[in-house]
Amino acid sequence: MLDLTGPYGIHHLPYGVFAHDDEAPRVGVRIGDDVLDLAGVEAVGLIDSAGAFGAPTLNPFLAQGRAAWAAARARITELLRDQSDRLDGLLHPVAEVTLSMPFAVGDYVDFYSSEHHATNLGKLFRPGAEPLLPNWKHLPIGYHGRSGTVVVTGADIVRPCGQRKAPTDEAPSFGPSTRLDIEAELGFVVGVPTGLGQRVSVDDFAEHVFGVVLVNDWSARDIQGWEYQPLGPFLGKSFATSVAGWVTPLDALSAAWVEPPAQEPAVLPYLTGSVNQGLDITMTVEWNGTVVSRPPFAPMYWTPAQQLAHLTVNGASVRTGDLYASGTVSGPDRDQWGSFIELTWGGAEPVTVGEDKAERTFLRDGDTVTITAAAPGPDGTVIGLGEVTGTILPAIGG
Incomplete structure (x- = not known):
């Protein structure tokens, strides 16, 4: 079961960029001690970020603005509360991923x-x-x-x-x-x-x-x-x-x-x-x-x-x-x-x-x-x- 109530629970949902095994870095969100692969979620049609979650930084998603941020947060919350088998293979333990710079710093x-x-x-x-x-x-x-x-x-x-x-x-x-x-x-x-x-x-x-x-x-x-x-x-x-x-x-x-x-x-x-x-x-x-x-x-x-x-x-x-x-x-x-x-x-x-x-x-x-x-x-x-x-x-x- 996912930890929905701890410091990285469903009320939090911080974003990062991670790699699992030898796969390319992409956007994920942390839930408890796991990372939800948002690029993978989008690939199976469960969320739409216009491809931003497949990027190696958060920048394309950040540029979309508050309405997109709110919509993504609401959809991720819905998917995690459901805890159905639709997310099978899309959750990875934090201990098994490598984090990279979450965003490309402009200034x-x-x-x-x-x-x-x-x-x-x-x-x-x-x-x-x-x-x-x-x-x-x-x-x-x-x-x-x-x-x-x-x-x-x-x-x-x-x-x-x-x-x-x-x-x-x-x-x-x-x-x-x-x-x-x-x-x-x-x-x-x-x-x-x-x-x-x-x-x-x-x-x-x-x-x-x-x-x-x-x-x-x-x-x-x-x-x-x-x-x-x-x-x-x-x-x-x-x-x-x-x-x-x-x-x-x-x-x-x-x-x-x-x-x-x-x-x-x-x-x-x-x-x-x-x-x-x-x-x-x-x-x-x-x-x-x-x-x-x-x-x-x-x-x-x-x-x-x-x-x-x-x-x-x-x-x-x-x-x-x-x-x-x-x-x-x-x-x-x-x-x-x-x-x-x-x-x-x-x-x-x-x-x-x-x-x-x-x-x-x-x-x-x-x-x-x-x-x-x-x-x-x-x-x-x-x-x-x-x-x-x-x-x-x-x-x-x-």
């Missing part, structure tokens, strides 16, 4: 939307000064990342090399990063594109965004610290960003929307709307098998809809498959901080991880980080967002 933007995270970093980087810079509460700060280095969960992460310069060094040096970090984030996947010059309002967020995906934005803090002034993140961020293999549709999160924190001073009109909401999602960060943090998304100062509105307010277009991430998710308490630079307070206060109770400040070669998350579903159910995991490999050269 990647990373925001900086947690007041707790920004305040912590401000205290670390600018001791004695105001933690938040003057513009932080007026607009969602972000930067344009590198789409070509977004990888799916399970991909190994090669330690990056670059220039580093500690405050006590007379000159910069080159070599492998020694302050390799993570950022636990939530990503938003664009379905319906916009034209150049077109703005997306806060209230039109759900007309363009298909769903959410867990993100780990790996960060080389020593490279970042030397390069980020005056233009911001570059090589310290662009070497790798990991995403989960499952994309949770917004329609699955109806019970998870919450009021966001009050914003003071009042934001400009283009950042307001009648459906401007946050999400009640709690992440879990494991470092070599040890839970070190449980960051909550609900306190994020800037909402997903505000981020998209700001991203497009200058007329910048979005494309199907575009990914924008929330920035590090951190709560008010230490065990809710979503980066290791915070958890270890800049490397000054190690944490203990793994079966060998080893002390860590930043990531060492061989370390593995896994991020999971949960959200409330309808009628007391739970939604489990697909995990994102990666293991650090030694630098190449150096």
Whole structure:
């Protein structure tokens, strides 16, 4: 029997791209510990996606828009509730499939939307000064990342090399990063594109965004610290960003929307709307098998809809498959901080991880980080967002 009630139950139905045996990658939906082959379902005439489910990415389906997303979800729900022999041979155990990138990333933007995270970093980087810079509460700060280095969960992460310069060094040096970090984030996947010059309002967020995906934005803090002034993140961020293999549709999160924190001073009109909401999602960060943090998304100062509105307010277009991430998710308490630079307070206060109770400040070669998350579903159910995991490999050269 299929598990219709668990974290990947019928109330959830996240989409991914999978391969079984030596067959080509195609679109599937997760139900419990199984994957429903939607390309196979379409091939036998049980659903119609105009061929989108046979593609090696979700992009053709994402581009079809909300009506198509809703129709597919309703039909998949109907088929799974029926549990007839019509689905024989079309369900595969998750443990027997290989996940690939669920969508082809067009552009990647990373925001900086947690007041707790920004305040912590401000205290670390600018001791004695105001933690938040003057513009932080007026607009969602972000930067344009590198789409070509977004990888799916399970991909190994090669330690990056670059220039580093500690405050006590007379000159910069080159070599492998020694302050390799993570950022636990939530990503938003664009379905319906916009034209150049077109703005997306806060209230039109759900007309363009298909769903959410867990993100780990790996960060080389020593490279970042030397390069980020005056233009911001570059090589310290662009070497790798990991995403989960499952994309949770917004329609699955109806019970998870919450009021966001009050914003003071009042934001400009283009950042307001009648459906401007946050999400009640709690992440879990494991470092070599040890839970070190449980960051909550609900306190994020800037909402997903505000981020998209700001991203497009200058007329910048979005494309199907575009990914924008929330920035590090951190709560008010230490065990809710979503980066290791915070958890270890800049490397000054190690944490203990793994079966060998080893002390860590930043990531060492061989370390593995896994991020999971949960959200409330309808009628007391739970939604489990697909995990994102990666293991650090030694630098190449150096």
